[in-house]
Amino acid sequence: MVKTVVGDEAQVKASEETLSASTSPAQLSASSDRALAYSLIPTPPTDSGAPACSLLRAKPAAKAASSGASSSLDFDVDWLAEHARQVSRMLLGGMTVIGIYIWASEASFKATSPAVLSQVLRAVSQVAPLYGTGVDERLLIHISYSPRRWACRICDMSSGRLRPCDFKYSKLLASLQTFRCTYNFEIRLPVVQAEPFKKVISKAISHLTKQVQNAKALIDGVLFLDGMDNTLEGPHNVEFLVPFKNNLPAEGVAGLLLFAGSVSALAYLGPKESIAEVISDLKLDIITSLRSRLDIILDEADDDSTTNNLENSLSQKATQVVFHELRAPYSFPFPRRILIPWLAGSYICDYLQQSETMEDAMERCKEVMSLEADMGNYSIVEPESASAATLGSFWDVVPGALSKAPSEPGLKEMNSGQNGSRKTHGSSFSILMAFVVLLIAVLVGCIFTLSATLKT
Numbered sequence: 100m101v102k103t104v105v106g107d108e109a110q111v112k113a114s115e116e117t118l119s120a121s122t123s124p125a126q127l128s129a130s131s132d133r134a135l136a137y138s139l140i141p142t143p144p145t146d147s148g149a150p151a152c153s154l155l156r157a158k159p160a161a162k163a164a165s166s167g168a169s170s171s172l173d174f175d176v177d178w179l180a181e182h183a184r185q186v187s188r189m190l191l192g193g194m195t196v197i198g199i200y201i202w203a204s205e206a207s208f209k210a211t212s213p214a215v216l217s218q219v220l221r222a223v224s225q226v227a228p229l230y231g232t233g234v235d236e237r238l239l240i241h242i243s244y245s246p247r248r249w250a251c252r253i254c255d256m257s258s259g260r261l262r263p264c265d266f267k268y269s270k271l272l273a274s275l276q277t278f279r280c281t282y283n284f285e286i287r288l289p290v291v292q293a294e295p296f297k298k299v300i301s302k303a304i305s306h307l308t309k310q311v312q313n314a315k316a317l318i319d320g321v322l323f324l325d326g327m328d329n330t331l332e333g334p335h336n337v338e339f340l341v342p343f344k345n346n347l348p349a350e351g352v353a354g355l356l357l358f359a360g361s362v363s364a365l366a367y368l369g370p371k372e373s374i375a376e377v378i379s380d381l382k383l384d385i386i387t388s389l390r391s392r393l394d395i396i397l398d399e400a401d402d403d404s405t406t407n408n409l410e411n412s413l414s415q416k417a418t419q420v421v422f423h424e425l426r427a428p429y430s431f432p433f434p435r436r437i438l439i440p441w442l443a444g445s446y447i448c449d450y451l452q453q454s455e456t457m458e459d460a461m462e463r464c465k466e467v468m469s470l471e472a473d474m475g476n477y478s479i480v481e482p483e484s485a486s487a488a489t490l491g492s493f494w495d496v497v498p499g500a501l502s503k504a505p506s507e508p509g510l511k512e513m514n515s516g517q518n519g520s521r522k523t524h525g526s527s528f529s530i531l532m533a534f535v536v537l538l539i540a541v542l543v544g545c546i547f548t549l550s551a552t553l554k555t
């Protein structure tokens with residue numbers, strides 16, 4: 100249960116100076132009974148230019164004066180949720196969206212029903228879930244400009260009840276430690292029937308989730324053990340050791356799907372957080388990164404308005420693969436992860452499709468994360484080369500399964516011809532060998548006969 104919110108002093112105060120009347124996801128990290136607020140990210144205007152949060156139309160003057168009521172807040176819940184989803188996609192391990200902040204007068208905030216506030220928080224929690232934390236709470240920060248003050252509340256998502264909590268300042272970003280890893284994966288999954296692209300890849304990611312969760316970690320070459328203290332500063336390199344598993348048996352399996360690739364992951368360790376927490380965050384970053392890439396492929400394939408026919412065809416081609424009919428390995432481009440400098444040496448991330456450039460990523464970061472500087476001021480890190488996921492041949496990955504494969508049109512006749520050719524070649528080879536042996540025998544006999552004649 101969160102009792103105290105600790106905000107980065109420099110970033111939170113800077114955000115307060117630039118606020119306008121809008122509502123935004125708060126970028127936080129939940130840790131035991133504390134929530135660490137690294138920054139406040141303003142929600143951009145909607146496509147129509149309207150703010151995501153505004154005042155409801157005021158009542159007529161006579162009625163408003165007689166009732167003494169103030170205008171309540173009105174939220175574009177869908178827009179807020181979509182922004183929270185995109186912010187969450189750009190955050191690395193150890194950072195996540197855990198709530199919202201509201202910049203509004205005290206009177207307007209009090210006039211807004213707690214049920215409305217809970218609805219907004221619930222929408223944010225659905226698109227930016229806190230995987231593996233067991234936390235069912237979200238944070239609401241109210242920044243009042245009349246009078247000027249802060250108030251923090253925690254919302255219990257099961258009941259929708261809001262309760263107050265403390266807010267403190269600290270220097271958070273300066274104390275962050277970085278943990279990195281490159282995770283290479285190769286998954287073989289049984290496929291027994293035709294399934295759509297999303298379901299098959301989601302199944303592969305779910306299988307990979309279990310594999311990563313059970314992996315042992317080497318931190319700078321030292322095996323991580325529970326209770327290990329962090330006494331070293333600077334970036335840390337992590338390797339995950341996955342238990343060896345035998346190949347799945349072919350008996351009773353119609354075919355296997357081979358899903359292989361590589362993920363560059365990064366997580367931040369906040370003040371007073373344990374090594375176990377950052378290892379868990381790093382594992383989660385691997386999984387959420389794969390899920391984000393899958394979402395990007397699906398969004399691109401469903402986007403009929405795209406003007407890039409090449410990119411659209413690549414995404415659509417990948418989503419239209421019929422896995423149980425694959426006869427050769429199929430490789431499709433996976434969005435490539437890049438790291439973009441953000442606050443006080445920390446990074447956020449974005450994903451590039453094959454046809455996209457760094458300028459495309461910077462435009463998204465400016466819109467979603469409110470980055471204002473020009474691209475020339477950023478040193479973008481590319482930890483991944485051209486990224487691709489490979490789907491192995493449906494039959495080739497099963498030992499001996501080729502004989503069980505259903506024939507394609509023309510395949511059966513081709514195989515029969517090949518088999519007949521092999522038999523013909525085998526018979527010809529046997530006859531040739533017999534002839535050679537006979538010829539050698541005749542030559543040897545002639546040599547012996549000639550030798551005996553000369554002696555006589």
